[in-house]
Amino acid sequence: MKLSMSILDAWFHSQGYSPESHIVNDKLCLTGARFFQNAPHPNYVCLMTASQLSEQISPAKDPDSPVLVNGKDYILLPGQPVNRIIDLTMEAFEFYSSWETSLLQKIITETTLQDLLDLAHVVIGRPMNICNTRAWIYAVTKGYGSYVHPHWKNYVSKDTSYELNNDISLEMKNRPLNKDNRPTVAYSTASGGMVLYADIVVEGERIGEIMAYENNRPFTEKDIQIMHIFQDVVAAYARNNPSVLRSRSVVSEYLQDMLLQKPLDHYNVGYLLNLYGWEADNPFVVLCVQAKKSGQSDVIGRLCDDLEDSIANVQAFPYDNLAVALISLKYWKDIDEVIQMLLKIIPKRSFSWGLSHGFRGLDSFLDYHRQAVYALEHAVRFRLPYSTMRNIAIGCLRENLMQNPWLKSLLHPDFLTLTHYDIENNTQYTSSLYWYLFYSGNYTDAANQLDLHRNTLIYRINRIREIVHINPEDINEKELFLLSYLLYPYDSANLTANPE
Numbered sequence: 465m466k467l468s469m470s471i472l473d474a475w476f477h478s479q480g481y482s483p484e485s486h487i488v489n490d491k492l493c494l495t496g497a498r499f500f501q502n503a504p505h506p507n508y509v510c511l512m513t514a515s516q517l518s519e520q521i522s523p524a525k526d527p528d529s530p531v532l533v534n535g536k537d538y539i540l541l542p543g544q545p546v547n548r549i550i551d552l553t554m555e556a557f558e559f560y561s562s563w564e565t566s567l568l569q570k571i572i573t574e575t576t577l578q579d580l581l582d583l584a585h586v587v588i589g590r591p592m593n594i595c596n597t598r599a600w601i602y603a604v605t606k607g608y609g610s611y612v613h614p615h616w617k618n619y620v621s622k623d624t625s626y627e628l629n630n631d632i633s634l635e636m637k638n639r640p641l642n643k644d645n646r647p648t649v650a651y652s653t654a655s656g657g658m659v660l661y662a663d664i665v666v667e668g669e670r671i672g673e674i675m676a677y678e679n680n681r682p683f684t685e686k687d688i689q690i691m692h693i694f695q696d697v698v699a700a701y702a703r704n705n706p707s708v709l710r711s712r713s714v715v716s717e718y719l720q721d722m723l724l725q726k727p728l729d730h731y732n733v734g735y736l737l738n739l740y741g742w743e744a745d746n747p748f749v750v751l752c753v754q755a756k757k758s759g760q761s762d763v764i765g766r767l768c769d770d771l772e773d774s775i776a777n778v779q780a781f782p783y784d785n786l787a788v789a790l791i792s793l794k795y796w797k798d799i800d801e802v803i804q805m806l807l808k809i810i811p812k813r814s815f816s817w818g819l820s821h822g823f824r825g826l827d828s829f830l831d832y833h834r835q836a837v838y839a840l841e842h843a844v845r846f847r848l849p850y851s852t853m854r855n856i857a858i859g860c861l862r863e864n865l866m867q868n869p870w871l872k873s874l875l876h877p878d879f880l881t882l883t884h885y886d887i888e889n890n891t892q893y894t895s896s897l898y899w900y901l902f903y904s905g906n907y908t909d910a911a912n913q914l915d916l917h918r919n920t921l922i923y924r925i926n927r928i929r930e931i932v933h934i935n936p937e938d939i940n941e942k943e944l945f946l947l948s949y950l951l952y953p954y955d956s957a958n959l960t961a962n963p964e
Contacts, residue, residue: 465564465693467494467557469537472509474686475556476541484540492689494534497553509534511549563587567697571704578603580701581674584694588687591616591679594664594698596672596709597765598772612677613655647674647691649683660687662695664709666702669765672709674698706784715739716781719790719829723783733826740777740792747793749802750820750829752786752836753810754844767815774809786840788833793822803852812849816840819852835860858950865951876941878932879948885931893931896924898949901942 469487472494476483499511515527517538530546532539532553541549563586570579577594581603585592591608595601610616647662658678663670674695676687702708718731737743751771755763764787768780777792796802799822810817818839820832835853838860843851853860865871882894896914900921903909911921935941 465560466492467509467560468492468686468689469494469509469532469534469539470684470686471560471689472532472553472556473539474684475559476539476552479552481541481544481552484542485538487537487539487685489535489537490685490689492692496557497532497550499550506535509553511546511553514540560587564693564697567694571697571701575701576603577698577701577708580694580698581605584697588676588690588694590660590681590687591677592675594672594674594709597670598713598769600713602672602709608679612679645695647688647695649688658683660691662691664695664699664702666699671702671765713739713779715790716779718826719779719788720781720783722829723788723833736826740779742777742792742794745824747822747824748826748829748832749791749793749799749822750832750836751780751789751791751806751817752833752840753789753815753817754786754840755815756813758785763814767810770809775805786837788836790829799852799854803850806850810850816843816848817850818843819850819854821853821857861951875948875952876934876945878934879945879952881932882928883952893924893928894949896921897928897934898946900925901936901946905936 468490469485470490471492473483473485473487493507494509495507496509497511498505498508510533512531512533513527514529514531517531517533529540529542530544530549532541532549541552544552563583567580567583570583581592581594582605585605591605591612593601593604604616608616645663645665647660649658649660651657652659655677660676660678660683662674662676664672664674674691676683676691715736718728718733718736721728721731734744737746753764753767755767757763764782764785767787768782768789771778771780771787771789775789775791777794778789780787780789782788791802793799793802799819803819806817806819818836818841820835820839823832839851839853839856842856842859843849865875879894882897886892886894896910896916899910899913900907903913907918907921907925911918914921916924934945
């Protein structure tokens with residue numbers, strides 16, 4: 465871990481010493497220490513004597529006094545022997561290196577943001593929290609009270625993630641993203657004091673932030689630098705864990721964990737439902753939205769904001785480069801009303817979207833998310849602004865039927881025989897039998913449907929009876945043939961089967 469002269473100065477203070485420091489060009493650039501060096505090195509703190517720095521240090525100082533130097537910055541420890549200064553300096557590098565290693569080790573193991581924050585607190589030593597852009601707190605340091613923030617006790621009492629008030633959410637939106645991503649200190653009206661903010665940025669998008677509260681101890685350059693190091697660690701953790709900070713509430717966190725097939729035992733589904741006034745049998749629908757231009761994660765995030773701000777009883781969150789939304793139909797007349805609202809909210813020039821069937825129970829979310837993704841893929845494939853599962857369900861059933869030999873084998877064998885005969889002989893016996901069965905053997909109605917003379921249909925049915933032996937009076941046979949005709953991708957007009 466790279467240190468700075470400010471970090472070293474703070475280290476000496478923490479060990480009970482009173483260093484005399486002159487630090488003006490402070491940077492996180494120190495990779496180690498060199499002792500008894502004749503000249504400073506840009507990447508090392510060098511132990512020299514005051515006489516070697518006569519131009520920088522007051523002549524009143526003992527010329528043999530040991531001085532730690534980097535560039536134009538220096539630290540003196542008056543009255544301390546050289547060996548003690550060397551030991552203290554090496555201890556600082558070892559301590560911070562061990563701390564950074566512990567943080568990095570947690571990234572590659574099963575850990576949480578709370579674990580990372582607890583480890584960061586060992587060094588930063590201030591009340592802190594980590595939240596996403598919707599002000600949902602993921603981690604908070606314990607042991608502090610309402611003197612830090614009016615709602616701090618409520619935050620800490622929660623066992624899982626919880627909501628931060630709207631003031632901090634607005635502060636984040638109004639604070640511009642730093643080009644160099646450096647943490648900044650600013651006054652917070654929500655907490656009534658100075659706060660050290662560190663943006664968590666992944667692929668150019670701010671997905672959250674770390675906040676450290678002043679708590680009657682003014683921030684120093686060392687605090688900003690240490691926070692910058694921790695900021696990079698949290699960003700790396702977020703890159704390795706796509707659902708982290710991208711969920712926007714405890715409900716969306718639950719849904720993302722379901723999508724990622726993570727354990728759900730620690731969730732209380734009844735509690736999740738009560739948060740939004742939902743009941744176990746309330747109807748829901750799943751929406752999936754894709755930006756037409758790739759690499760627009762920030763656009764997806766803003767769309768999630770728009771969905772939650774515009775539609776009541778919705779949970780929206782980014783997942784796998786899509787905006788995913790769970791919409792409660794409790795207060796909607798029907799899905800058509802939801803579709804009309806979505807057409808107003810989602811710009812068709814920028815997005816394509818798919819909508820699932822309606823369903824009941826959060827435990828069915830995975831299946832209906834899959835439906836919404838399928839509907840979205842259909843919209844993209846055919847360059848439509850949107851598709852709903854209601855409109856493409858038959859096509860979906862047909863596609864899955866053709867991909868599953870077991871299901872295909874369950875089709876009525878006479879149906880398969882007739883389709884094969886039609887293709888070879890340029891006939892239309894399959895559709896003729898379908899409509900004959902559909903109208904329960906009524907030749908007149910079936911002939912009208914097929915636009916045939918009644919006698920022509922009678923001839924066809926007699927001819928079909930010579931090819932297959934289906935019993936129209938058997939309800940099971942009749943239903944299976946009708947269902948086979950509806951599901952099998954067969955176009956009787958063009959005499960093609962399995963067109964793809």
